Amino acid sequence: MTNISNGKKKTKRKPFPKNQINKTVPLSYSKKQHWKGGTLLAPIPPALVTVGTMEHPNVLTVAWTGILNTIPPKTYISVRKERYSYPMLVEQKEFVINLPSANLVRAVDFCGVRSGKDIDKFKEMNLTSVPAEKVSAPLISECPLQLECKVTDTVDLGTHTMFVADIVGMDVAEECINQSGKLEIEKCNLLAFAHGEYFTLGKKVGTFGYSVRKRK
Numbered sequence: 077m078t079n080i081s082n083g084k085k086k087t088k089r090k091p092f093p094k095n096q097i098n099k100t101v102p103l104s105y106s107k108k109q110h111w112k113g114g115t116l117l118a119p120i121p122p123a124l125v126t127v128g129t130m131e132h133p134n135v136l137t138v139a140w141t142g143i144l145n146t147i148p149p150k151t152y153i154s155v156r157k158e159r160y161s162y163p164m165l166v167e168q169k170e171f172v173i174n175l176p177s178a179n180l181v182r183a184v185d186f187c188g189v190r191s192g193k194d195i196d197k198f199k200e201m202n203l204t205s206v207p208a209e210k211v212s213a214p215l216i217s218e219c220p221l222q223l224e225c226k227v228t229d230t231v232d233l234g235t236h237t238m239f240v241a242d243i244v245g246m247d248v249a250e251e252c253i254n255q256s257g258k259l260e261i262e263k264c265n266l267l268a269f270a271h272g273e274y275f276t277l278g279k280k281v282g283t284f285g286y287s288v289r290k291r292k
């Protein structure tokens with residue numbers, strides 16, 4: 077759809093391109109209920125965080141995680157003091173964020189409801205620990221992507237302590253890298269967590285900056 081005015085070509089863009097409209101959800105929401113503040117941000121990654129060493133590893137599920145800064149690349153995990161993993165994080169100041177595929181949903185849930193003080197979660201869930209490049213905590217071989225992290229700051233926030241960390245390395249499954257060396261993230265089939273439920277990501281509906289990019 078194009079308009080010609082002032083000698084310049086203008087392209088009218090529809091707010092929702094047809095192929096992206098999901099007819100099962102409304103296009104606009106007219107009435108809202110106001111709720112008290114809470115932790116509703118969604119979707120978020122339910123990460124399998126590994127701590128400890130190759131000899132004595134542990135893994136716990138962490139949903140309170142995210143990216144804090146680009147250069148240097150920084151992340152955080154927020155962990156309760158009562159977790160078995162907590163003193164390991166405090167002492168070692170290293171961890172790995174393993175991003176699970178949807179195939180690992182049972183392991184993700186299990187590692188978030190059972191403690192390493194009682195059982196070996198790697199063994200129970202058939203997870204394979206492999207050495208990381210830059211930190212002592214292991215990678216989980218079954219996860220397609222990893223962020224290797226070194227803690228730089230801790231912030232006591234209330235129920236949780238936030239471990240702020242430098243992302244010192246990343247591990248990317250070769251099966252998810254194309255011939256040009258680009259990560260094709262859809263091949264990772266990543267798992268999402270939203271309001272207490274696990275989801276797969278669904279289909280791609282755009283790429284960064286596509287809304288203003290000119291068609292070739």
Ligand SMILES: Cc1cc2nc3c(=O)[nH]c(=O)nc-3n(C[C@H](O)[C@H](O)[C@H](O)COP(=O)(O)O)c2cc1C
Pocket residue numbers: 122134135136137138139140141154155156158159160161162184185187188189190191192193236269
């Ligand atoms: C989906 C999901 C997300 C979770 N996110 C967090 C979190 O962000 N921080 C936290 O301290 N515990 C979180 N938990 C709970 C811990 O993973 C759980 O208490 C676990 O058993 C701790 O393991 P550990 O005792 O071996 O360290 C989460 C659990 C689930 C199922």
